Amino acid sequence: MxxxxxxxxxxxxxxxxxxxxxxxxxxxxxxxxxxxxxxxxxxxxxxxxxxxxxxxxxxxxxxxxxxxxxxxxxxxxxxxxxxxxxxxxxxxxxxxxxxxxxxxxxxxxxxxxxxxxxxxxxxxxxxxxxxxxxxxxxxxxxxxxxxxxxxxxxxxxxxxxxxxxxxxxxxxxxxxxxxTAGPLTGRHVLITSGPTHEPIDPVRYIANRSSGAQGTAIARAARRAGARVTFVTGPADAPLPEGCTIHRVETARQMHETVTQALPADVAIFAAAVADWRVSNAAASKMKKTAGGLPQLEFAENPDILACVSTRADRPGLVIGFAAETDDVVANAITKRRRKGCDWIVANDVSDGTGIMGGTENAVTLVTETGTEDWPRAGKDVVAERLIARIAETLR
Missing domain, CATH: 3.40.50.1950 (Flavin prenyltransferase-like)
Incomplete structure (x- = not known):
């Protein structure tokens, strides 16, 4: 061997x-x-x-x-x-x-x-x-x-x-x-994972329930396939994947900057659940309850990392986004793929009762230019292995 x-x-x-x-x-x-x-x-x-x-x-x-x-x-x-x-x-x-x-x-x-x-x-x-x-x-x-x-x-x-x-x-x-040479040996795979935290004040922030487990599983599968992996993660609960170059970030803007610096790559997989908005008037000190009523929060749009990378001149050969949806999962994912300009979307239903968000299993639909594929519910490691195998087949 x-x-x-x-x-x-x-x-x-x-x-x-x-x-x-x-x-x-x-x-x-x-x-x-x-x-x-x-x-x-x-x-x-x-x-x-x-x-x-x-x-x-x-x-x-x-x-x-x-x-x-x-x-x-x-x-x-x-x-x-x-x-x-x-x-x-x-x-x-x-x-x-x-x-x-x-x-x-x-x-x-x-x-x-x-x-x-x-x-x-x-x-x-x-x-x-x-x-x-x-x-x-x-x-x-x-x-x-x-x-x-x-x-x-x-x-x-x-x-x-x-x-x-x-x-x-x-x-x-x-x-x-x-x-031992794997199917992705010699390839650079860039992966984002976890949530982002958008500060409201030094104590509070806007976030979501992403644990980072699926992104971590994908990074591990890519490493087992021989890839050189750059892993950009928000504040996730999942353990860090071994053998990867790891960058920890907190906000969407930090993730965008880190991803840009990590290019070029052969494959980019955007599994992170990035906050769409940030508080533009975030307070420098903790907000207090006052008799004057509720604080007035103003919002600004965060960079669209997936769309930005999909349209770059040094665009990776394969750009894959994720779509966590609660309604019309496949229809929304198809629309998202076209709007973002990426090659694939991995869509899943994260509505109440599915146990997907923050859980150990996932059930996804792969959306490509040629159609959709429903994958059976399985452990997130199994989903990751299947995704990496599909990537390797496509690149080959």
């Missing part, structure tokens, strides 16, 4: 490092070649000799090794691989990556590379749940760093919870999915 693929494997300092030895075996069995980097802390758990013996390659450990720098400098070392894998990824290494530190060989390699990076976190449950670690994780995901795990289970320290490094088979499966 991985014949001809080269993995730069960074082994961090945690008890889970013993699992990495089995990961090396499985990677080599799959045909990959391994260039191992062992941190100083990692060498407290596994020896350079054991890593080198299993990898069949020299182990790199020291940024200041003059022999290594003469043979293969750290800059070259960071760029000869198809994928950089860090397992285990400790809290310290994640913090270094998030902060852009470069004080040893591993952190310098990670800062000097433009190669995709996949990390397998492993640490005590309290360390994993600490706000600092979660903040670093969020930053890494925004930078496009992929993650696998951690799993929930018993810890070497005797505690139980999330923090166990994923098993080698799971890490191998994630590596394989990233390095």
């Amino acid at each position: 991985l014949t001809g693929k080269r993995i730069l494997l960074i082994v961090g300092g945690g008890i889970a490092a013993y699992k990495t030895l089995d990961l090396i075996r499985q990677l080599r069995r799959a045909g990959a070649s391994i260039t191992p980097v062992l941190t100083r802390a990692g060498a407290e758990f596994v020896t350079p000799l054991s890593v080198a013996s299993l990898a069949g390659e020299k182990v790199y450990t020291d940024l200041w090794d003059l022999t290594d720098e003469a043979e293969m400098g750290h800059i070259q070392l960071s760029r000869v691989a198809d994928l950089i894998v860090m397992a285990p990824a400790t809290a310290d290494l994640m913090a270094k990556m998030a902060g852009g530190h470069a004080d040893d060989l591993a952190s310098t390699l990670l800062l000097a590379t433009d190669t995709p990076v996949l990390i397998a976190p492993a640490m005590n449950v309290r360390m994993w749940q600490h706000p600092a670690t979660q903040r670093n994780l969020d930053l890494l995901r925004q930078d496009g760093i992929g993650t696998v795990g951690p799993d929930v289970g018993d810890m070497a320290c005797g505690e139980h919870g999330p923090g166990r490094m994923s098993e080698p088979a799971a890490i191998l499966a994630e590596i394989t999915s990233r390095l």
Whole structure:
């Protein structure tokens, strides 16, 4: 599966490092070649000799090794691989990556590379749940760093919870999915997701009930298909998709600006539920109840992101919008597709009782230039896979 693929494997300092030895075996069995980097802390758990013996390659450990720098400098070392894998990824290494530190060989390699990076976190449950670690994780995901795990289970320290490094088979499966050519390999897919929040004052805002679950599912499916994904999300409840370049925004105008900066793209999927209007006279401080009556809100129209992108000179080859409707779903979606100038509309009925908005399932109608297709109600992951498969078929 991985014949001809080269993995730069960074082994961090945690008890889970013993699992990495089995990961090396499985990677080599799959045909990959391994260039191992062992941190100083990692060498407290596994020896350079054991890593080198299993990898069949020299182990790199020291940024200041003059022999290594003469043979293969750290800059070259960071760029000869198809994928950089860090397992285990400790809290310290994640913090270094998030902060852009470069004080040893591993952190310098990670800062000097433009190669995709996949990390397998492993640490005590309290360390994993600490706000600092979660903040670093969020930053890494925004930078496009992929993650696998951690799993929930018993810890070497005797505690139980999330923090166990994923098993080698799971890490191998994630590596394989990233390095095996999929139907969207080499394609850039731009996806918007979630709601937007339009401020009324510093406390209140206009929003909708979108959870961002469908957009996140589409991003994950696109990544599994091999695409490079730029994910622009409003303040959504759904977890962020892994392996994507993530941009968080709040308002429709911010989303419009971010989408414009992310172009060009091969495919643009606008799954976000963008507010059509904003309050043009939003208050700078919290509005108070007064005897004078209700506040007078003035509204302005937000940018129409879908229409703007559909009419650009550098328009993506395939532009897809979403239509959340409560009445005349298909008729309104057909009209919307023509008015916006996009290629497809994915329409769904979000009226009361459907459970679609904010739920785990979706039932959509795909509207194209040639007609409509009703897709059966299914989990949002299933809908996402079907949409991405249809996109890949169309592009091919």
